[in-house]
Amino acid sequence: MGQRRAVLIAGPTASGKSALALKRARASGGVIVNADAMQVYDTLRVVTARPDGDDDALAEHRLYGTVPASERFSTGQWVRAAGQVIGATDPERELIFVGGTGLYFEALTNGFADVPEVPPELTLQVQQEIQVLEERARMALLAAEDPETARRLKVADPQRVTRAIAVKRATGRALSSFQDDQQPGLLEGWAIERMVLSPDREVLRERIARRFETMFASGAVEEVEALRALDLDPSLPVMKAIGVREISDWMDGMHSREEAIALATIATHQYAKRQRTWFRNRMGDWPRLGLEGQSL
Template sequence: MDSMRSDGGVHGDTTLIAGPTASGKTALAVALARESGAAIVNADSMQVYDVLYRLTARPNDDELAAAPHHLFGHVPPSQTYSTGQWLRDVQDLLSGPLANRPVIFVGGTGLYFRALEGGLSEMPAVPDAIRESWRVRLKEEGPETLHSQLDEIDPLAAAAIGARDGQRIVRALEIFEATGVPLSEHQKKKGPSLLEPARTRRIVMLPEREWLRQRIADRFRIMISEGAIEEVRHLLSLDLDASLPAMKAIGVRPIAALLKNELSQEEAVEQSIHATRQYAKRQQTWFRTQLGDNWQRFDTLEELV
């Protein structure tokens, strides 16, 4: 096995670490950051949200102290944070505070990694007022009504979005209002790659199924013992729209039912573990089928050290 050590340099010296939840990505990222002096950038769409610290498995205090961490917990749960916004935040980091040091991207959101390599369309920023107005209309009129409106202005986008997928319908409508250009037209334009291929190492963790299933169960029970229930209590106290991404984080719904005395703690834990395992299975399928041959695949962290 070749050495994982980086000799530093500009942000072209990049390591990508992808994989399903609970596969050991954070431990690997921290180990490599200690060796190379790299900064760690979050590439997980749930770990961007504030409040849900334990429930989204963000790095713990010791891990955060081991290296500079960016784009973790920086978004209020009252907001929707898109892949496009993440990419813009990454661009700001790479041209600013991280311009002259190695960088490690770590996470389980495949679209973030695809965006890094220029595989996604660049979506324009949408003013908060427009975003909020469509969120209100979704609540008042329902997704089917808005889907009909989308079909009139952008039939290609409407055909690709289910009539009950309120979040994606609203996203298409708000982009059209903000830019006057249909979403389907924006999607035809691919973005630039932020990576220098010759100076980028790509690692995907794909552990053995039963090992991952047990690790998911063990980790969720630790989350509960370390305050995940109180995190959900805090989240619910914010009285947020149930359609927001943070409200859909795995574990929120069962723990909310626990807090309403609709489930026992063990029932809430088992439901959350089951949902996490199903999510990890989908992640593994995506990484196995969507990543190119230039990604190195490993079963365990021990293979890398």
């Protein structure tokens, strides 16, 4: 048995990752594995642009729509689920990981520190506590509660300070101690082909706008109706999927259809911009390709 093979296809939303993954899977007989934090949830297939039944008929897909909308699915849970997929797949078959969640790819290649989930109410409490503090005061508070993590942080970024303090209060352990226990990447020792899709911004903007036009006509409204009927906690990840609030507000008469599409398009473009920044900063050495894997 030779070295196991994996293809990692990252990129911003609407860049053609799924189409490229499907093409690769059909050519190699590989298995497509979801690496997108929103596409793990059920209920919102259209809104999250999850592969449909036709795609499933053409290639084997894993970790899509497997988590109830009522749950929170952490990166650590995804790592464990991906590990199960790896273990259950014929070693001769190529695994094609595709998505836009950078932390998932880091867990595959560099490893992941499995930090326990922190109750949302505790995180909110810490956020409220530090939002009135200047940087020096934030660092002093962190140093009092978690001196080792404070020593490692060069800047008292509010988000990082909030996470470190919340983890310490929730678990009694320093965030740095979890980071020191980081496990090796799931694909350590594999033959890995990496790529980031990075199409022209204007092309991506146009694709995003067309996507929401299509979503409105192909089931997105019905999905949001079904989601609303569940009466879920608004803080759940699935409730923050782009398109949910915009369509919900349109249903409530707060926007016209055109305004809802425009707002969702703007939100998606901003999200794609954040994804690009993350990939540039954390995956800068990965080869760049254009739309659906075209050469740049």
